[in-house]
Amino acid sequence: MPTTRPTRLQTVLLAIAAPAVVFALYMALIWAPDERTLGTVQRIFYIHVGSAWNAYLSFLIVFVCSIGYLLRRSVSLDALAASAAEIGILFTTLTLATGSFWARAVWNVWWTWDPRLTTTLIMWFMYVAYLLVRAAAEGEERRGRLAGVFGIVAFSTVPLVHFSAIWWRSMHPNIIQPQGGTIRMNMDPEMVVTMMVAVIALTLVNAALLSYRVGLEHLSRHAAALRERVRLEVEY
Amino acid sequence: MTRRVDGRRLLDAVTLAIQPGQTLLICGPNGAGKSTLLKVAAGLVPPTAGEVLYDGRPVSRWGPGVRRRLGTLFHESLLYDELTVLDNLVFAARLFGVDDARRRAEALVDEVGLRLAAREPVARLSRGMRQRLALARALVHQPEVLLLDEPFAGLDARWTAWLTERLAAERERGTSIVLVAHEWRWAWPLADRAAVLVRGRVECLVDVREWDADRFGSEYRRLAMPAGSAGEAGTETGGWGAAGEEARS
Amino acid sequence: MRYLRALAAIIWKDLRLEWRTGEALLTPALLALLLLLVIIFALPPGVARMEGVFTASLWTALFFAGTVGLSRSFARERAEGRLWGLLLAPVDRSAVFLAKGLASFLFLALVALVTMPAFFAVFGQSLAAPLWRWVVLVGLVLLATSGAGTLVAALAAQLRAGEVLYPVLLFPLLVPVVLAAVHLTDALLAAGGWGEARAWMHMLILYNILFWGVPYLIFEYVVEV
Numbered sequence: 016m017p018t019t020r021p022t023r024l025q026t027v028l029l030a031i032a033a034p035a036v037v038f039a040l041y042m043a044l045i046w047a048p049d050e051r052t053l054g055t056v057q058r059i060f061y062i063h064v065g066s067a068w069n070a071y072l073s074f075l076i077v078f079v080c081s082i083g084y085l086l087r088r089s090v091s092l093d094a095l096a097a098s099a100a101e102i103g104i105l106f107t108t109l110t111l112a113t114g115s116f117w118a119r120a121v122w123n124v125w126w127t128w129d130p131r132l133t134t135t136l137i138m139w140f141m142y143v144a145y146l147l148v149r150a151a152a153e154g155e156e157r158r159g160r161l162a163g164v165f166g167i168v169a170f171s172t173v174p175l176v177h178f179s180a181i182w183w184r185s186m187h188p189n190i191i192q193p194q195g196g197t198i199r200m201n202m203d204p205e206m207v208v209t210m211m212v213a214v215i216a217l218t219l220v221n222a223a224l225l226s227y228r229v230g231l232e233h234l235s236r237h238a239a240a241l242r243e244r245v246r247l248e249v250e251y
Numbered sequence: 252m253t254r255r256v257d258g259r260r261l262l263d264a265v266t267l268a269i270q271p272g273q274t275l276l277i278c279g280p281n282g283a284g285k286s287t288l289l290k291v292a293a294g295l296v297p298p299t300a301g302e303v304l305y306d307g308r309p310v311s312r313w314g315p316g317v318r319r320r321l322g323t324l325f326h327e328s329l330l331y332d333e334l335t336v337l338d339n340l341v342f343a344a345r346l347f348g349v350d351d352a353r354r355r356a357e358a359l360v361d362e363v364g365l366r367l368a369a370r371e372p373v374a375r376l377s378r379g380m381r382q383r384l385a386l387a388r389a390l391v392h393q394p395e396v397l398l399l400d401e402p403f404a405g406l407d408a409r410w411t412a413w414l415t416e417r418l419a420a421e422r423e424r425g426t427s428i429v430l431v432a433h434e435w436r437w438a439w440p441l442a443d444r445a446a447v448l449v450r451g452r453v454e455c456l457v458d459v460r461e462w463d464a465d466r467f468g469s470e471y472r473r474l475a476m477p478a479g480s481a482g483e484a485g486t487e488t489g490g491w492g493a494a495g496e497e498a499r500s
Numbered sequence: 501m502r503y504l505r506a507l508a509a510i511i512w513k514d515l516r517l518e519w520r521t522g523e524a525l526l527t528p529a530l531l532a533l534l535l536l537l538v539i540i541f542a543l544p545p546g547v548a549r550m551e552g553v554f555t556a557s558l559w560t561a562l563f564f565a566g567t568v569g570l571s572r573s574f575a576r577e578r579a580e581g582r583l584w585g586l587l588l589a590p591v592d593r594s595a596v597f598l599a600k601g602l603a604s605f606l607f608l609a610l611v612a613l614v615t616m617p618a619f620f621a622v623f624g625q626s627l628a629a630p631l632w633r634w635v636v637l638v639g640l641v642l643l644a645t646s647g648a649g650t651l652v653a654a655l656a657a658q659l660r661a662g663e664v665l666y667p668v669l670l671f672p673l674l675v676p677v678v679l680a681a682v683h684l685t686d687a688l689l690a691a692g693g694w695g696e697a698r699a700w701m702h703m704l705i706l707y708n709i710l711f712w713g714v715p716y717l718i719f720e721y722v723v724e725v
Contacts, residue, residue, distance in 0.1 A: 085718065085721045134675075137672050137675045140671075140672045141672040141673070144668055144669045144672055147665055147668060147669070148655070148659065148665075148669065151659040151660045151661060151662070151665055152658070152659055152660075153660060157658065160721055160722075160724060161655055161658060161659065161722075163721065164651075164655060164718055164721055164722050165655060165669070167714065167718060168648070168651065168673060168714055168715075169672075169673070171673065171676075171707075171710055171714075172672065172673070172675070172676070175676055290584075293584075293588060294588075295584055295587060295588070296724075297724070315589075315590055315591050315592050315593070316502075316590050316591075317590070318588055318589065318590040319590035321588065323584075323588060325581050325584065326581075327579075327580045327581030327582075327584070328580045328581070329580060329581050329582055329584060329585035330580055330582075331513070331517060331576075331580075331582060332579075332580070333517055333520045333521050334513070334516060334517060334520065338513075338516055342509060342512070342513045342516075343585070345505065345506075345508070345509035345512070346506050346509045346510070346585075346586070346589045347506075347589065347590060348502045348505050348506065348590065372520070388585075
């Protein structure tokens with residue numbers, strides 16, 4: 016039976032994620048050097064990249080769990096997919112918001128219909144649609160199955176977001192570029208380290224959120240099952 | 252086999268077997284799981300646990316071709332209201348790969364007495380005519396197994412007699428028939444065995460030759476409308492082991 | 501062989517139903533023409549001749565009108581257990597997807613065939629490129645649309661208020677196709693060939709493979725009762 020008390024995994028993840036975020040913020044806001052042309056605004060970049068990476072990661076989890084659910088019909092996989100989708104939307108929102116602040120400072124507009132920005136917004140709509148499928152499906156099994164199918168096709172937009180900036184002339188900065196087999200970073204080494212730390216810290220936040228959200232999902236399903244049982248008792 | 256939906260047990264450890272040329276009558280009160288049982292047997296709904304076997308082999312390993320051997324009549328008619336009577340049958344015949352679909356469809360339209368309505372859209376048919384067309388649809392590909400949910404519903408005396416005769420003929424040919432009927436007395440003379448399904452469990456399975464209809468009727472009433480402790484009345488009757496142990500999911 | 505016969509039977513049935521109801525053909529075609537009227541009235545004089553306006557209007561109207569027809573594809577299988585009737589066919593269930601998808605494609609293509617000349621005429625746009633290029637372009641765009649549209653229609657038919665949700669579920673999926681359609685149309689109008697937009701053509705083909713391949717593989721799960 017699921018409990019309302021935090022599990023050990025949840026406690027541990029939270030205990031690591033919280034200081035990691037503080038440390039990442041210190042590095043991003045104080046330790047990392049100023050960017051030459053953009054100045055201090057560039058520091059948004061660390062949170063921005065961390066959020067974007069976690070949005071991709073969350074949607075990848077939705078994708079993998081959706082395939083897994085259709086094959087195995089395990090309730091945990093469905094709960095994981097549902098939770099990851101919500102968290103992915105959260106990180107996509109953060110990515111769009113931080114990107115928007117940065118754009119206001121650097122491009123002097125809040126928003127522009129650049130391929131990268133547009134496709135990210137579409138990805139956001141896509142997973143809101145995924146949650147709509149979940150909300151509109153009746154019955155736990157049917158919901159899991161239909162969401163599983165949609166979770167698989169929805170992922171078709173995710174690679175598009177990533178490659179849009181590379182394939183089509185985008186004004187979105189491209190910091191990480193493949194070059195003759197290796198990856199070239201157009202950045203100061205200290206900035207690279209800071210970016211890595213921010214990515215790791217936000218990934219830990221993602222994991223902590225996910226563990227709590229999955230716990231909540233199991234609890235709410237348990238509650239729904241209890242309610243159903245009471246209803247049946249009354250009926251017969 | 253067992254079928255659960257969202258934790259509710261719609262069918263609980265049901266074990267039923269049927270031989271070629273035999274008829275199995277299943278009755279039970281509303282919500283007993285009769286229609287679900289037919290849908291599981293037809294392969295539309297996968298069982299949560301257990302298997303549906305044809306010739307001793309699980310349906311899942313037969314491949315889609317096995318559905319060619321099944322004729323089904325559900326509560327829903329499976330018919331398209333906007334299409335004509337004939338088009339509906341021709342479509343069903345083609346779907347099942349019947350050779351010379353149109354001739355077969357025309358013959359069946361005649362048999363169920365819809366010749367004059369053959370070019371009318373189904374939406375204009377009366378309840379009884381629809382039921383006859385739905386029956387024709389179930390028979391169109393000459394299946395070896397018939398799964399019929401309330402086949403007598405909406406039929407008048409003349410067509411009830413026709414159906415009884417037709418099913419008897421099917422049985423002669425070696426067709427296995429599973430009849431789900433609330434009004435079981437119509438179907439009683441056709442059946443070899445009769446089962447009572449209550450709340451997803453086979454509570455009683457009898458050989459029709461050994462029981463007379465009245466005895467079955469009182470037993471059915473006792474099981475379907477239990478006074479006090481519901482579901483505890485289950486007795487296994489005859490050598491046809493019903494209600495096996497529940498398989499694990 | 502049996503697979504192809506069942507496939508043909510379902511397509512035949514859909515054509516027959518269409519003949520009697522006009523849901524997937526007549527209604528979308530009329531809607532597309534009405535949208536054309538609305539767009540032309542809404543645009544300030546002179547703007548209609550500006551570059552890009554024609555392309556945007558054409559595809560907005562076609563995609564919007566197209567979804568109306570596409571959503572009917574499975575909505576009409578909903579009542580009376582008709583979908584079960586299809587699933588009981590003794591063939592792999594992917595046949596149901598392929599048949600429904602191809603029938604939808606046929607309807608979409610006919611809608612485009614009827615309405616596109618009107619768009620060209622009203623906007624005073626010449627073809628500017630060989631006809632076969634237009635056929636390839638419109639064909640591929642509508643093919644990808646009907647693939648994704650059929651899958652989502654099967655899904656939406658099982659949801660509460662599925663018909664309302666349908667466009668909201670489908671449009672995000674179709675965005676790559678819409679983008680490709682717009683860029684390739686502009687390329688045809690400007691250069692008479694794919695020219696710079698060749699990469700978009702590749703993407704369009706890729707999404708065709710995706711929107712037919714994935715449903716083909718997972719359709720069994722979509723329609724399970």
